[in-house]
Amino acid sequence: MTRFVWILIVALCPLFANAEISFDKYFEARTLRVDFTLAGNYERTEIFMEQMKKQGEWAGSHKHLVDEANYGNFRYRLKDKETGEVLFSRGFSSLFQEWQTTPEAKKLDRSYYHVALMPYPKQKVQLIIEMRTWEGGFKELLALDIDPKDYFITEEKGPDYSIVPIMENGPHEKKVDLVFLAEGYQGNEMDKFQKDIKRLTDYLFAMAPYSKHKNDFNLYAVLVPSAESGTDVPGKGIYKSTAFNSHFFTFDEERYLTSKDLKAIHDAAAGAVYDQVFVLVNSTTYGGGGFYNYLTLSTVDNERSPQVFVHEFGHGFAGLADEYYSSSVAYEEFYNLKVEPWEPNITTLVDFDSKWKTMIADSIPQPTPRIKKYDGVVGLFEGGGYTDKGIYSPVMDCRMKTNEAPGFCPVCCDAIERTIRSYCE
Numbered sequence: 163m164t165r166f167v168w169i170l171i172v173a174l175c176p177l178f179a180n181a182e183i184s185f186d187k188y189f190e191a192r193t194l195r196v197d198f199t200l201a202g203n204y205e206r207t208e209i210f211m212e213q214m215k216k217q218g219e220w221a222g223s224h225k226h227l228v229d230e231a232n233y234g235n236f237r238y239r240l241k242d243k244e245t246g247e248v249l250f251s252r253g254f255s256s257l258f259q260e261w262q263t264t265p266e267a268k269k270l271d272r273s274y275y276h277v278a279l280m281p282y283p284k285q286k287v288q289l290i291i292e293m294r295t296w297e298g299g300f301k302e303l304l305a306l307d308i309d310p311k312d313y314f315i316t317e318e319k320g321p322d323y324s325i326v327p328i329m330e331n332g333p334h335e336k337k338v339d340l341v342f343l344a345e346g347y348q349g350n351e352m353d354k355f356q357k358d359i360k361r362l363t364d365y366l367f368a369m370a371p372y373s374k375h376k377n378d379f380n381l382y383a384v385l386v387p388s389a390e391s392g393t394d395v396p397g398k399g400i401y402k403s404t405a406f407n408s409h410f411f412t413f414d415e416e417r418y419l420t421s422k423d424l425k426a427i428h429d430a431a432a433g434a435v436y437d438q439v440f441v442l443v444n445s446t447t448y449g450g451g452g453f454y455n456y457l458t459l460s461t462v463d464n465e466r467s468p469q470v471f472v473h474e475f476g477h478g479f480a481g482l483a484d485e486y487y488s489s490s491v492a493y494e495e496f497y498n499l500k501v502e503p504w505e506p507n508i509t510t511l512v513d514f515d516s517k518w519k520t521m522i523a524d525s526i527p528q529p530t531p532r533i534k535k536y537d538g539v540v541g542l543f544e545g546g547g548y549t550d551k552g553i554y555s556p557v558m559d560c561r562m563k564t565n566e567a568p569g570f571c572p573v574c575c576d577a578i579e580r581t582i583r584s585y586c587e
């Protein structure tokens with residue numbers, strides 16, 4: 163081997179070293195939970211620290227530490243304090259960011275509680291939390307030095323709810339660990355809660371691509387009793403005392419079901435080992451909500467609950483966008499048409515090469531007319547992401563567009579499978 167080649171190899175080594183972070187070198191297999199509040203109004207975002215906790219086993223992959231997907235309106239990263247190397251990163255979205263696009267945010271400041279989970283560092287690290295800007299870059303909101311030996315990182319135990327394994331397929335680090343929390347179920351309704359989980363997840367795992375990946379999931383039920391059954395429906399004067407204060411009429415949208423009580427939600431989930439939290443709401447009313455790596459909810463007893471359950475999990479788990487474009491959603495200027503959106507299943511054509519361009523057959527015109535001939539075909543259909551002009555989606559219909567769609571489109575399937583792999587490899 164010539165000297166030149168040796169120099170080349172030595173020069174390339176740091177690149178390869180960066181490609182995969184050694185979990186055992188930098189982390190112990192426990193969870194660091196960082197709680198913070200995002201607050202502000204339509205033009206201002208501030209962050210306030212709440213608490214740090216050392217929790218149970220780290221549920222995520224030991225291999226995929228630095229996030230390759232780059233989804234979400236925010237992200238957090240752990241950097242080595244000495245070298246500045248990024249050791250771990252995750253994207254997430256927030257109800258706060260959606261609220262910022264409502265008319266109310268022009269008149270009022272609000273705050274939203276957040277919980278970020280990461281593997282527990284062995285050495286001093288810096289936590290960076292950033293928001294995605296309107297122009298598509300990232301803006302730093304917080305840079306916090308964390309000493310893993312800091313005795314203010316509490317190991318206090320949370321509430322001691324019963325946790326029931328619904329399906330276990332292997333070690334947490336190799337599986338998607340999905341925890342269901344009971345919301346609006348009284349103590350004597352826990353059998354119903356477990357049957358509801360079974361019924362809804364049976365529907366999920368009968369649908370592509372989840373049907374091929376049932377063995378990649380562990381499912382757990384956290385039996386959290388509520389004082390009353392159901393949930394709040396403020397627009398109809400219905401108020402129920404429940405564990406996580408969920409409610410319809412979020413942003414005054416009748417069907418929009420959310421909760422702001424992320425502290426109670428993660429306190430309840432903390433007894434389990436989990437990647438994702440799904441709050442199942444014991445109600446017959448139609449609705450739900452899902453936010454990437456933040457929170458997913460749906461009701462259980464509406465005739466369309468199975469479809470809503472799968473749709474909202476598409477948001478919360480895989481970062482999928484809504485493919486519909488005609489709705490009464492109260493957002494103003496949700497997407498910047500001059501920037502490629504981060505969601506995998508919509509495009510502004512600013513960077514279509516990064517999306518599903520190669521999945522469109524040569525015979526399909528682009529843009530693709532919404533006519534029967536192109537039903538079920540991957541193309542470039544104008545309309546998506548609450549916007550009828552300038553945003554395009556991959557198919558005429560998909561689970562991310564309507565409840566009548568037979569399932570997910572090939573582009574959404576692809577994104578879901580990539581997400582599953584990021585937890586299981």
Ligand SMILES: [Zn+2]
Binds near residue numbers: 561571574
């Ligand atoms: Zn789709």
